[in-house]
Amino acid sequence: MPLPFIATLAALLYLVATGLQVLSLAQRAAHASRTLVLVTVLALGCHALVAWDNVAVGEGVHLGFYKISALIFLVINIACLASILWRRPLQNLLLVTFPLSAVAVLVSTFGPQTDTSSGQLGPGLLVHVASSILAYAVLTLAAVQAALVAVQDYQLRHRHPGGIVRVLPPLQLMETMLFELLWAGVLLLTLAIATGFLFVEDLFAQHLVHKTTLTIIAWLTFSTLLWGHYQLGWRSQTAVRFTLAGFAALMLAFFGSKLVLELILT
Template identity: 70%
Template sequence: MSAALLAPVAALLYLAATGLHLFDVSRQRHTLSRGVKLLGGAALLAHAVVAVTSVEGSGGLHLGFYKISALMFLAINLTCVVMLTWRPLQNLLVILFPLSALSVLVSEFAPDTEVISRDLPPGMVVHIASSIFAYAVLTLAAAQSALVSVQDYQLRHRHTRGIVQLLPPLQRMESMLFELLWLGVLLLTVSIVTGFLFVDDLFAQHLVHKTTLSIVAWLLFSVLLWGHRQLGWRSQTAVRLTLAGFIALMLAFFGSKLVLELILHRV
């Protein structure tokens, strides 16, 4: 089946899995049902084909603003699936699955923009891979922080029904958030270091904003991890710094691509 047909199929499977998962949540089931696993697994397989097909093309790798969206969400979903083996992150699927459905459609049917050479040195491969997975893990951290914020607010105002009943205890939710942050910062560190080692000039005019914002994000996440370890920062402080770091990282990646590729038409 061609990617043009698989993309709508993947999107429909993701939406069906989301609907079934929401039904399970409404019945206060705290684990993924077999139906959600089957639908989600099938969607993920179709998604993988679409992502690989979208970034591979004549003349090089298509890692432009539109085409990379499916690859990014594939990395996010794979990371979430791996972490689900030991942490209850299934509530994040309600956010990830609909966005993944949109990403496969955009990636398949949107126009090409940036194209880079297929003949990448190993160092650049490490840089690109670590950047993608750092963004994936820190996206999960941002989504987790949003749930922590809602849960903390509800508990402070003594609301014990609704979403609070569906989530693990707040302390465990915060623990999962910081685990994601540690892993994300490690990958982001690898991305920045390999960028300095293997990219010709990270502070060239077309890269300076991406580099600067990536470093700002790394500093924000690192300060949060230091503050948590040394000063006991948690809850809303952790949420605010996590979201600030994620916004900086999102602007570094997608913001720079938006300006260069879609506004200035540069690659």
């Protein structure tokens, strides 16, 4: 089966799953339906085939701007689906991640090749790359969750119980899930930074210094939030601001550096 067809099928399945989730919200369903889970699994299967074909080239790997974006969205969706099956009501995040995944999988297939280099990854570098991708994925979910918490908190403060508040879990549960995602993301990011110092030849080389610095800033931001939450009781809007600030630094560290190196300077 040709790769463009699989990519197009994955995008269509993601859009169908988005529509199913919109219907679930309209019906105020507490849990994801079996149909939604089935369509999601099919979309993930097609997405995985596309991501593997785009990233794995011979005995090496291509981690270009468009290719890695599709891979990260694949991991994001797998993490979100796993959380849903674990009975954490995160299915509302799919309304954001699925349309973006549809775009990412199409661009990675039909877009230009921005990074022509490829190489093998040793065990240490493999752990570094895998933990980095997992950290980005989980912290992306945390950022989307923080945005929903911000909207929900605003509407409750201004006494607007309708709209999105009616279909979201209670605010306390939303905040609990946010900090669960932050803990998982920070642990993975810690592993990524540690393995980077151990196995990357020079993290502060000219082409890596901005990425390394911004990643450390993001780690400090998330870690400060977790400390403030458990020591000072930070929550609601404070948690949202710290989460979005840390996420912005993290995305600039990864996608910002790749954008400059691969699409602007090359």
